[in-house]
Amino acid sequence: MSLNSLLDQGVTILTASRRLAHALKLGYARHAQSQGRQVWASPQIIPWSTWLRQMRLESRAASTEGSLAPVLTPAQARIVWDEVVGNSSAARDLLDPSNAARMAARSWRRMQDYLIPLERLRDFDAPEAQALHTWCEGFLQRCEALGAVDETRLAQWMLNSKFLPPAQVALAGFDVVPPAMSLLVERWREAGLIADHSAATTATASVCVVGAADADTEVELAANWARAQVERGVATIGVILPDLQTRREAVRRTFEDVFAPGSRQVHGVPASMPVVIAAPAALSDYPAVDAALLILQLATSPRTSTHAGRILRSPFIAGGDTERGKRALADLELREQQRDRWDWFELERWAGMMGCEQLQLAARALTTLLRGDLGPATASQWAERFYSLLRAIGWPGDRKPNSVEHQTREKFQAALAEFGTFDAVAGRLTMKQALRRLAELMRDTPFEPETATAAVTVIDAATSAGMQFDALWVAGLDADRLPASVSPDPLIPLELQRDAGLPEASAGGVLQMATRQLQRWKAGNSVLVLSWPERAGDAEFMVSPLLADLPKVAADVLVPMRTKTLRQLAFETRPQLTALLDDNAPPLTTASARGGARVLELQSHCPFRAQAELRLGAAPLPHVGLGTAPMDRGAILHLLLAEIWGSLGTQQALLAIDDDSLAERVREAAARHVAHTLQPATRYRSRLATLEVENLVRQVTRLLIQERSRPPFSVRFAETEELYRIGGLTIKLRPDRIDELTDGSELLIDYKLGDSHQPRDWIDVWPGRPSRPQLPLYGLAHGEKLGALAYVVLAPGTVEYRGWSNGVEVGAGVSQYPTGLRIDFGDPQDWEALLHQWRFSLTRLAERFVAGEASVDPLPLACQMCHLTTFCRIHERASAESVGESDDE
Amino acid sequence: MSSDAAARAAALDPRRSFIVQAPAGSGKTELLTQRYLRLLANVEAPEQILAITFTRKAAAEMRQRILLAFAAAADEAPQSPHKRITWDLARAVREKDARHSWHLAQHPSRLRIQTIDALNAALARRLPMLAATGAALQPTNDASPLYEAACRGLIERLGDGSAVSANLEALIVHLGNRVDRLAELLSGLLAKRDQWLHPVIHARASENLRAVLEDTLRGVVDRHLAVLCKALGDDRVGELLELIRYSAGNLLANDALAPARKPLLESCAGWSSTLDADSRCLSLWRGIATMLFKQDGDLYASVSIRQGFPTTNQDFKARMQRMLKSIGAEPFLCEQLAGLHGLPDVAYAPDQWRIVEALLEVLPQAVAELQLAFQSHGEADYVEIALRALRALGTAEEPTDLALAFDYRLQHILVDEFQDTSFAQLDLLERLTGGWDEGDGRTLFCVGDPMQSIYRFRQAEVGLFLELQQRGLRNIHLEPLRLTANFRSAAAIVDWLNRVFPAVLASQNDPEQGAVKYSPSVASVVDRAGQVHVHASVNADDATEATRIVAIVSEALQRDDDGNIAILVPTRTRVDAIARALTLAAIDFDAVEIEQLRDRPVVQDLIALTRALVHLGDRTAWLAVLRAPWCALTLADLHVLAARDTRITIDEALKSHVDDLSADGRVRAARTYDVLSAALTDRGRWPLRTWVERTWNALGGPASVSRPQDLDNAEAFFRRLEEIETAGDLEDVARLEAQLDRLFAHPRPQAGARVELMTIHAAKGLEFDTVILPGLHRWTRPEDKELLRWTRIVGPEAGMVLAPIKAQGGQADSIYRWIELLERQRVLRERARLLYVAATRAKRDLHLLGNAEAASRDNETALREPRKGSMLRLLWHAVAADFEAAAPASAAPLTSLPVPPQKLRRLPVEWTLPVLTPTLGATSDPLVDIAPPVPFDWVTHTSRHVGTLVHRELDRMSRTPEAISVTTLTAARARLAAELAELGVPVDRCESACDRVITAIEQILTDPRGRWLLGLDRQVREAQSELALSGVINGRVIEGIIDRTFVDEHGRRWIVDFKTSTHEGGGLDEFLAAEVERYRSQLLRYSQLMALFKPREKVHAALYFPLLRIWKEVDLGLATAKPESKPGAEKVPGQLSLL
């Protein structure tokens, strides 16, 4: 008798999975409609585990003597397992105790299903078996203490209590009936309470085997085939894919590409295609839920800048849309400031400073709550607390939710409610513990937004057990996967598994499962396509030997027409691109520019970069690093030396001061500037700041000692601004230091932290293009008085002067140009020529900047230090991109 | 064939263990297959044989071969004696299979042929406790975020007062306060912790570590000196001592002597004892080396006062000249003397030692932090899995019972590509064979070719092959076998290899140096034509070379129809010119994992788009999006948008300034902005990848690329994006580009062009008719600095040497440098092997392309010897003549052509998306209506459960009316509480909820209306509780569960829903009205179902509030309307859905 006729008779069907119950209900509805019925009593189709619970409930209600212990929900049982395993000595060394708990729970279930007595584990001394034994005992004890049982033991309870179902039942979708269940079934059958049904009613009309180039192509073929079936009017179509869970999104995209190619772009209506992809994602993977967890995490403990940034950019917070620009800039700014510890109080303040009023308001509401009592509490109390925190910040945002978001929110609340049930097993929790448990629950909660019933079901093999389709495609049937390799339970001793008949544990069992599965596919579906990927990467696969005798067909024959994806079609119909020479920005209208000497440096490195960075503001996106940012380090050094020389004034003063007081002065100033600039907010940052001070003191003292042995000089001014006009551009100059030498000439100094700086960089690399024109520019500005230029390098291990002079005596490291240098052909031959080159090159650079010259023309290696490749499109040059385009004038 | 017949026959003996050296083309896979078959016939279960391959591809191939042989053995025996061997072997397996019911043909996954990674993963999975994993580990392809997290965790410990913190500080200071650099170096070390973890832990545990390490160093130095002294002979040693004393004295007398040189000279001049092969004389020996060699490493040809040999003493000068001459005549001696400079000090400097100690403390902590990162991310790297697998196997002395992991006792192990084994893998092998005894029938079979060991970057140690060849593996004696036949290459090529490569590879095997001696081959395909072509060029640039390659390829393509061609390069850099030239010449080619996709324009555009979407404040990305071909605004227009105010986002600027743009710019900007703003409202609604892809499609991304491969490249980008996204967002958008590092295109399987451009590594194991090796003159940069270097000293005086990186800005440390030199030496050796691998890929023609530099001096052109480290240098002895011939009379210096100005590529302004295949509509709309959200709180929640329980109880009562009484209910209080808890009511609310249930039922039982409903007083007909009906309403199947339905005494059909809500205070009417509205559509649906179910009855609906004792009839206006014609405006909560 068929399933549907059993249902007609009111037999209750117990299914292997919830999804199968659903599918059978739909099947019955079709059956009823095909008989012309418009209404019918809903068929009784219940997942086996749900039914067990129901029967337990009813027995309890009916029983007169003492009440039956309550049954833990799977989530509750998981908490118990977690505790038992996590607190065991066996788990102390484990990398992942939480997963071990999961595994133990699975092994426990298997032992119940296959009637492996717990004591048997004692006979084995493999650490796996022993750990499992300890854990299971711990679990049982804990259950006892809670006065509860777990779901896996319900079948045993039925056996012991000689339970009989109230009416006839039938089973569906059990490929493998484990002994615990088959004992029950046998007993019920004797009592006449089992209705048998024959699965195979439809003989398969056509079977074929097809090879696909690889797994992706396989999905593509299946999707196109499914589309053809739908077009042909086939009512139910199944596509069984391996690893569906991990490939879910890719599979969804492929089916969209095939069924609704036009929807794959922002203006396309989100596809409502007749396809259901039966693979739920974790609830925590949904952006709204992820945002909720981010919000709560930040409420629990300080977090990194990237965490704060993600909250700032989240649309799931009040004002997330209207303030999106400001919040993005706020994120930018916090990166700029290199602050790496954030909490909601800080963020509230920050929002205020950055003009994000709505965020500030919402954050204030949240921090008000945070100031309240958030001490240890039960899970259910935490559920309410968490929810009110989320409401305070305006989660899930003020955008009109779409269907998925709406359902996500409802599911989130349902999960919160489930979280409340942890009261029974978890006791009081701190905020951190509670949030960790909640996050775990969200990760463990599968969620799939509801869609309309559809003709095509994409599903994995295990879940599809018991389902029947008018047409079915099964993919992934290569020799490695059908039959699979043996994969026994890792904790239960192999011997026990084999004795108990766990099919996964022996080659014979696995082979038998595979054969049976294949038979089921062949029996239940009128059209059947079996496919396999011919290769993965560069490894070649073979078709499953079990398919050897079935008729083969070529992919092109089976699926002659393939839908073109949007991407393909757009490419194939692409127009010829036009090309436009566009390497000039509008000329500068004001004669000044931000950036000081950097203007000329960038213009020299690459004209495009100068224009993009200085005029269009195309700055790099800052990244908050672990240590002190080089920028900050530079700033501190400058401040420190400016202060020291500001107070000393002359070398004489330096010579007059004794070592100890000098060191003292340096240390005091260094500590002050470091503290002020870095404002360390965490322990490790304060420690780094201290190291920074040490380092500064070391280096600066070393420098000052060198300065003592120079010929006499006085520091005219340090760190002040000068205006200089060159090539039509007024540039603000801030030389680090100017020393007046005995002959009245000046030495210009630039402090450098890197060891790589060399005076050579002042000479043109290409005509008119020096790589470091900054000091030469200062030099020009000081015209007649210029006697020498020098870098003062303060790198680890190196503290020294590096510079050139016109011959005036400056001290070690600064020599008369070009003494001791290897002068290449074309380099200036003497000091005068050098000045001339500078004047010429720098004037030209300034003129070009003013003119808006913006060609993509980098000096060698300039691109390596530049963040603009996406903007300037330099990579088009290296590739064959320019082939065949028409000019556009 | 005959050359190897004996070796091949021996290799099939299932009782003996072997190590087989099998050069390129020697038919190694066939040999492995045959042995596997032979072993199969000898075991109880196929699982008892384990074959380890280097790649998945090789595993698949080997399995396939075995199965094919197995299948073929069902047929007649083949004629050819060669095939007959395999047939016989397979035949025996078939018999065994039948006898033991293996069903191999149906169940090939029983053959345990796997890669080392797969083996590790299986071990860690199967032995979770022994491996201490707890569960299967999820390996990640990109572990760098995990390393970073670990380093961050570590550095955050600074200042916590612990020893780790102090040591960490020492390291930070050592590196000049560059914390980021420390983190980077630590990450680098974590990625290869399989190499140092055990030694480091071991070292930490040893009491007098410093002495042990310094002993090892001393051993290294002493051994070198001993070899040197032996080569010198006593006379020359004595003479050298006198010479150095003399010259040092002279040099010291010079006032202009650089102060840095003084100490060494002083110790030389004042040396009073003898010169021995003893590390105590090391400084003197170094002085001697300085005396003998110039800065560039060449021996002095003559000496003068500058070396300390003034003309005033002609005797000493002459003695010195004699010495130089005699040494110069012995290359080996020269090498040894020159090597003195590289020798390490035999003691650690105090500063360095402090850092060694700090590292030994910090590194294990870094690993601990890494484990935490694994835990919190739920994934691990491959190294961890390997380490765990090792751990699971126990020690070689106390091995784990492998039957636990392998189901059966392991009998035989075969290892392919053994030359690329690392120390860690050797460990694994030692433990796998731990309990084996000689002659117990278990065997190990290692095959490989040390000449083809090219995976140093994966820690391959070619020395291990050589070691095993000599000594076997621990307790297993391995018989060495050697194959010589070459079944691949034309005789001309084999001859060339035999002639040229002895000098390219080493003259002796040297495990420590990683040096491998050439092992000649015998050409075994006699009738294959072909030869080696040297294409010498002088002072040419990349473009010239690319042109040359195109010519070679074109010719080869024309010559025959199916020969395949490979262009093999040592590294991925610098293939652009070749790719470009091939494209321009319209030659179809596959670039196998060779183009850095990050640099492809299509990927650049996608990077910009992703960054722009993810971060509105990323100005560079936004500008780039506006500059990309789909929008391509001019600089003038960009200027209008961006130059005015850099404190607003470009997104806002687009909104407000679009009218100020040029006419063309306005259209372009509007089109782009239309797409971008639509995309932005979708933030958080799609997986990041999908979001970006939809936007890119709408913008016209696919229409603006130029090569079909670019669609694949885009796909590769999208895939990576999918891997790194978190819930539709990026963790840190600033790191996107870094995360795209090492992203390569994978050609689609159906591509199959005849020309392939790939790295030599990728070509390993493949063969081609024509092989082209371009750019032989290029060299590779030396490896980066490491925080810690270490090397294992193999051989009898085995030991370990550690050396930390030098202080930032400090002096190089001699120990560190010595290890570095050793490594560099090994790199050079590997480069030679890489060349061997490349050359042996050729079946017919081998083309060598290189460029030499020539300089003109005095009207004569002289070729410069190719750079050390380049392949051309290695081949120079064989090809120099070709280059001499190619050198022009006068060499023009290299000039590069000016680059044409870059133009802006633009999609025409009128472009629109193409029209697509129509969407196949869904069968019905989504089922869910978007009701205003109900807030979450326990009151609401609990009252729902109270309602459920009330229904349930009433249902139970209605089934046994005789039992109806409140007393029984009160007695069942405990049960009710339990049921409420099971429904999800928090424990502390169960009591009060229980009260409400009881009250509600009491109310019903005492309320006449309630009694009527339940049919307690008067008889009602056809009463049913919880009636579940399904039906077709408006073409859609819906299901409803009706709380209570019956026909009353007036013949009216009632549908009643119980609502256990309570209401306090005023506004009861409003409350009731709201409730009615809220449930109206549900009641309507029930009524429609009922109307179908009982077509002749008139349906009335009502809500009943037992706690309020209120009965509220609801007028559904059904009187006249037929259910089907009712517009189904409201959506049905999906009863048919999954919960």
Ligand code: SF4
């Ligand atoms: S990446 Fe290179 S070409 Fe582009 S702007 Fe920067 S320096 Fe210029």
